[in-house]
Amino acid sequence: xxxxxxxxxxxxxxxxxxxxxxxxxxxxxxxxxxxxxxxxxxxxxxxxxxxxxxxxxxxxxxxxxxxxxxxxxxxxxxxxxxxxxxxxxxxxxxxxxxxxxxxxxxxxxxxxxxxxxxxxxxxxxxxxxxxxxxxxxxxxxxxxxxxxxxxxxxxxxxxxxxxxxxxxxxxxxxxxxxxxxxxxxxxxxxxxxxxxxxxxxxxxxxxxxxxxxxxxxxxxxxxxxxxxxxxxxxxxxxxxxxxxxxxxxxxxxxxxxxxxxxxxxxxxxxxxxxxxxxxxxxxxxxxxxxxxxxxxxxxxxxxxxxxxxxxxxxxxxxxxxxxxxxxxxxxxxxxxxx
Amino acid sequence: xxxxxxxxxxxxxxxxxxxxxxxxxxxxxxxxxxxxxxxxxxxxxxxxxxxxxxxxxxxxxxxxxxxxxxxxxxxxxxxxxxxxxxxxxxxxxxxxxxxxxxxxxxxxxxxxxxxxxxxxxxxxxxxxxxxxxxxxxxxxxxxxxxxxxxxxxxxxxxxxxxxxxxxxxxxxxxxxxxxxxxxxxxxxxxxxxxxxxxxxxxxxxxxxxxxxxxxxxxxxxxxxxxxxxxxxxxxxxxxxxxxxxxxxxxxxxxxxxxxxxxxxxxxxxxxxxxxxxxxxxxxxxxxxxxxxxxxxxxxxxxxxxxxxxxxxxxxxxxxxxxxxxxxxxxxxxxxxxx
Numbered sequence: 159x160x161x162x163x164x165x166x167x168x169x170x171x172x173x174x175x176x177x178x179x180x181x182x183x184x185x186x187x188x189x190x191x192x193x194x195x196x197x198x199x200x201x202x203x204x205x206x207x208x209x210x211x212x213x214x215x216x217x218x219x220x221x222x223x224x225x226x227x228x229x230x231x232x233x234x235x236x237x238x239x240x241x242x243x244x245x246x247x248x249x250x251x252x253x254x255x256x257x258x259x260x261x262x263x264x265x266x267x268x269x270x271x272x273x274x275x276x277x278x279x280x281x282x283x284x285x286x287x288x289x290x291x292x293x294x295x296x297x298x299x300x301x302x303x304x305x306x307x308x309x310x311x312x313x314x315x316x317x318x319x320x321x322x323x324x325x326x327x328x329x330x331x332x333x334x335x336x337x338x339x340x341x342x343x344x345x346x347x348x349x350x351x352x353x354x355x356x357x358x359x360x361x362x363x364x365x366x367x368x369x370x371x372x373x374x375x376x377x378x379x380x381x382x383x384x385x386x387x388x389x390x391x392x393x394x395x396x397x398x399x400x401x402x403x404x405x406x407x408x409x410x411x412x413x414x415x416x417x418x419x420x421x422x423x424x425x426x427x428x429x430x431x432x433x434x435x436x437x438x439x440x441x442x443x444x445x446x447x448x449x450x451x452x453x454x455x456x457x458x459x460x461x462x463x464x465x466x467x468x469x470x471x472x473x474x475x476x477x478x479x480x481x482x483x484x485x486x487x488x489x490x491x492x493x494x495x496x
Numbered sequence: 497x498x499x500x501x502x503x504x505x506x507x508x509x510x511x512x513x514x515x516x517x518x519x520x521x522x523x524x525x526x527x528x529x530x531x532x533x534x535x536x537x538x539x540x541x542x543x544x545x546x547x548x549x550x551x552x553x554x555x556x557x558x559x560x561x562x563x564x565x566x567x568x569x570x571x572x573x574x575x576x577x578x579x580x581x582x583x584x585x586x587x588x589x590x591x592x593x594x595x596x597x598x599x600x601x602x603x604x605x606x607x608x609x610x611x612x613x614x615x616x617x618x619x620x621x622x623x624x625x626x627x628x629x630x631x632x633x634x635x636x637x638x639x640x641x642x643x644x645x646x647x648x649x650x651x652x653x654x655x656x657x658x659x660x661x662x663x664x665x666x667x668x669x670x671x672x673x674x675x676x677x678x679x680x681x682x683x684x685x686x687x688x689x690x691x692x693x694x695x696x697x698x699x700x701x702x703x704x705x706x707x708x709x710x711x712x713x714x715x716x717x718x719x720x721x722x723x724x725x726x727x728x729x730x731x732x733x734x735x736x737x738x739x740x741x742x743x744x745x746x747x748x749x750x751x752x753x754x755x756x757x758x759x760x761x762x763x764x765x766x767x768x769x770x771x772x773x774x775x776x777x778x779x780x781x782x783x784x785x786x787x788x789x790x791x792x793x794x795x796x797x798x799x800x801x802x803x804x805x806x807x808x809x810x811x812x813x814x815x816x817x818x819x820x821x822x823x824x825x826x827x828x829x830x831x832x833x834x
Contacts, residue, residue, distance in 0.1 A: 370739060372739060372740055372741065372742065373740065373742045374742070398738060398739070398740065398746070400736060400738045400746065400748070401708060401710065401736070402710055402711060402736065402748060402750075402751075403710070404710070404711045404712065404754050405750045405754060408736070408738065408746065408748050408750055409749065409750050410738070410740065410746050411747065411749050411780065411783050412740075412742075412743045412746055412747050412770070412771050412776060412780060413740075413742075414779065414783075415771075415775070415776040415779040415780065416742050416743060416776065419775060419776075432750070433750050433753075437753075437757065438750060438753045438754065441752065441753040441786070441787045441788045442749065442750065442753065442787060444786035444787065444830075445749050445752075445783040445784070445786040445787035446783070447786065448779075448782040448783045448785065448786035448826060449779040449780055449782060449783035449786075450779050487829035488786055488826065488829055488830070490829070491825045491826045491828070491829045492782065492822075492826065
């Protein structure tokens with residue numbers, strides 16, 4: 159951490175700040191410039207007292223952290239990419255893993271139909287929401303446990319592992335009985351109790367970035383899960399809120415190479431939510447793979463015009479199959495497999 | 497356009513609004529719902545902006561646009577892609593166009609070296625700024641006319657056409673004498689007198705999206721150039737301002753397929769400004785192509801650590817050559833050539 163002192167501070171002021179730094183368990187290193195004095199505080203910061211408190215001192219102009227605040231998620235701790243294994247499917251390895259399925263589980267026949275179709279097209283994991291965090295309280299809220307049962311049935315028939323969202327700490331155990339990957343949705347990215355709870359479970363977690371979550375905040379949320387003892391975290395970029403309204407969200411693909419540089423966790427991209435429009439899903443899925451994503455999560459519905467949620471961004475099974483066909487050569491061109 | 501009346505509007509209120517619409521020279525089409533009445537307005541689109549004034553009538557809840565406000569830039573008006581050539585370099589066709597060069601023209605030796613290297617690596621157009629819009633008035637402002645002369649000379653020596661920025665209407669003629677493509681920078685996207693002036697000039701225009709310009713506003717800026725008599729407009733996505741600070745801007749690649757659907761104009765991507773870090777440029781250049789861009793514009797400097805502007809986002813010539821090698825197979829699987 160670098161502590162910048164105000165112009166015109168006295169020698170006694172500098173000493174007072176240095177004393178405080180020493181008391182907090184760090185070593186001060188003073189650099190006197192022509193106009194300003196800055197103090198470097200040396201020592202492990204994570205898990206130690208937060209030096210930003212020094213901004214409360216009148217003589218301190220600013221405290222600037224130089225180290226990333228996350229640890230277990232960082233490349234410093236683990237320089238090689240981590241792989242998350244789910245029933246034989248490896249996320250974070252050479253293979254680009256496609257997760258697909260409806261936004262909401264609506265009925266058993268719907269799930270069976272979609273699961274068969276996405277499997278035939280090459281999807282490796284089945285998605286489907288049983289507990290739905292809907293913006294409007296009047297919108298379809300999901301089939302809950304009944305939906306989990308339909309997901310389990312679709313898994314039994316197709317062999318595809320299942321990813322589904324868990325909304326609250328009390329339902330974590332129940333959802334984990336049925337799901338192979340627990341999804342933490344964008345709205346829960348800073349529900350810290352829920353993060354700790356899924357951290358204790360040990361099941362792989364698909365952590366979606368919130369619509370206004372910075373990448374540092376996103377990685378700190380991952381850190382909650384890792385710190386609770388669960389190393390199986392998959393990050394998911396799904397679009398952020400910006401001024402642009404011609405798409406539902408702005409898919410921040412910059413996040414993919416940035417996350418790959420900062421951390422060792424697998425990164426997948428959700429072009430369905432990231433655009434909100436089915437006709438933009440295919441180009442953005444290709445773009446995601448081109449910039450280094452380890453996988454995709456895509457909404458597919460047998461009849462999007464009748465879907466109980468997210469119909470406008472859902473692909474028909476035939477469009478999804480076409481996407482997979484177009485994706486394969488792109489995957490190979492960037493040196494991956496599918 | 498559609499005019500939505502407030503719930504409980506009387507027959508008199510509705511007649512009054514219809515009368516005003518008729519006075520403005522349009523026809524009306526009434527549809528009475530259970531709770532609300534809406535008035536469809538029929539007539540020439542481009543004169544309809546004045547209808548927004550009706551939002552000030554107490555009985556009107558809203559005025560909603562049905563058609564896009566741009567016309568000449570729209571795919572409806574012009575279903576085929578716009579294609580043209582700049583000194584033999586095709587733009588908007590099957591071939592991907594790569595523009596590369598330094599952020600600023602700094603010296604003859606710098607420009608010559610960079611131009612030769614990017615040409616050898618396969619760039620078809622040379623970029624370089626002579627007039628620089630710098631955030632700080634103390635930063636290097638460009639070599640101005642001397643820089644233009646260096647660009648001309650280098651263009652002659654290498655055979656690469658030149659794209660360079662023009663910042664003010666009274667410099668358009670001067671810049672056009674040296675440049676093959678006039679760049680309108682992000683900060684001038686709504687400098688309407690400049691847009692009109694480059695329209696009259698007739699040279700192809702590279703129109704960069706502003707950092708807080710919606711896609712609709714961007715296409716309306718293009719409409720200024722086209723309606724001024726210049727159809728050769730190239731759009732360039734270069735990142736928008738969001739809350740995320742891990743990157744300089746947020747490259748909005750959603751914009752590529754969105755613009756491709758709305759408009760017939762060629763679309764390029766600038767991953768240098770869109771990320772602000774050289775380490776992310778290659779990944780995002782590939783993503784740009786995969787999303788459907790017709791080309792990329794990339795900052796290359798022989799000594800980025802000594803650059804007078806944008807060093808952190810500039811590629812060294814070797815790295816640029818490597819990027820070109822990676823782009824080629826990708827372009828091919830996307831059905832393009834490079």
